[in-house]
Amino acid sequence: MNKKKKSATVYDVAKLAGVSPSTVSRFLNRTTFVSNSKSKSIESAIKTTGYKPNFQMQQGDNRRSMTIGVLVQHPDSPYTSTILNDMEKTLMAKGYSLVMASGHWQSKLEMHALEYLLKSKVDGIIIITGNLDIELIRNAAKSVPIVTVGCYDIQDENICSLQLDNVMGGYIATLHLLQQGHKNIAHIKGLSTQPDAGSRYEGYKKALLEANIKVNRKLIKQGDFGMEKGYQQTIELIDSNIYFSAIFAANDLTAYGAIKALHDRGLRVPEDVSVVGFDDIATSLYFTPALTTLRQPIGEIGTVCANSILNLVVKGDYEARMPPIDLVIRQSTSSIYGKDH
Secondary structure, three states, X not given: OOOOOOOOOHHHHHHHHOOOHHHHHHHHHOOOOOOHHHHHHHHHHHHHHOOOOHHHOOOOOOOOOOEEEEEEOOOOOHHHHHHHHHHHHHHHHOOOEEEEEEOOOOHHHHHHHHHHHXXXXXXXXXXXXXXXXXXXXXXXXXXOOEEEEOOOOOOEOOEEEEOXXXXXXXXXXXXXXXXXXXXXXXXXXXXXXXHHHHHHHHHHHHHHHHOOOOOOHXXXXXXXXXXXXXXXXXXXXXXXXXXXXXXXXXXXXXXXXXXXXXXXXXXXXXXXXXXXXXXXXXXXXOOOOOOEEEEOOHHHHHHHHHHHHHHHHHOOOOOOOOOOOEEEOOOOOOOOOOOOO
16 A cells, blocks of 8 residues: 655755745745745745645645744844744744745735735734734634734734733833933834834833933934934934933844944944943844843743744633843943033
8 A cells, every 4th residue: 555645845845945944935925035046946846845835725624734824024133033933943843834924014015924824724823013904913813813922912812912011121221321320311213103112112201201301302213123224313313413322222223223323423332322222132242332222032932922822723722921021231331420421
């Protein structure tokens, strides 16, 4: 008797093509650029292995696909890649594969990515940040369980909404600077459409108001969580000739851009201006100067997300608790006391 041939998986395709499984996923969902050379290798591997994506499964086949979809914004960002790495490890240990789609902070691409994951017949979907409409997420949850992190707080059936206390994080970052004697604290915000960014800004304002310091709108700049915008907005702050002795950046990448701008304009960190970031991505420890930042438990977030979606898929419920945010004090901040200002 002939044994039934085992179906090819995305890992078989990745191995033959000489790329990572996530690159194969990006090629299949068409929402992220994959180079021509890699695309040709993947196409060839798909033909050779006979791999068929899950969305080609016959209608009516109600078996689990043993795949979990994840919708991200920028898979190559240090924040996202760390979460994905730990998420994939947890899922693989349970026999599940990861199918990824990217939104790039664009509503149409996010909608397309969500539709792709639904068509892929994944057993559940994890959404990491983004701008998707709440009702769109609720409608998708009628088909599959969904876990969101860094999105709006959605309390609904078949949805697990995980939230870090970003207000507290913004408050702690600003309070640290206040305790160092800084009163003129600039803030470079994150994306205006991103709830995390708004919450960090609220924490910043809360700390200032508790210290009886009026929020100065001239010290607040709109960023986008990127280094280039952090650089540009810091240059604008310097050129405005308004005095500030510290910057609270919405994330570490924004802080990197801010420090580069300060350096280019002859200002020293922290001797002239102290800088605090948010995230504590791996490179922040090795940046010059090493960045004071709010440490998000990035690796743990991936594990919590993975366990939450598996609980929803298998048990229909979840019990998840996000770990706390901690202040990590390094060399990019110092006391203003004793300085000539």
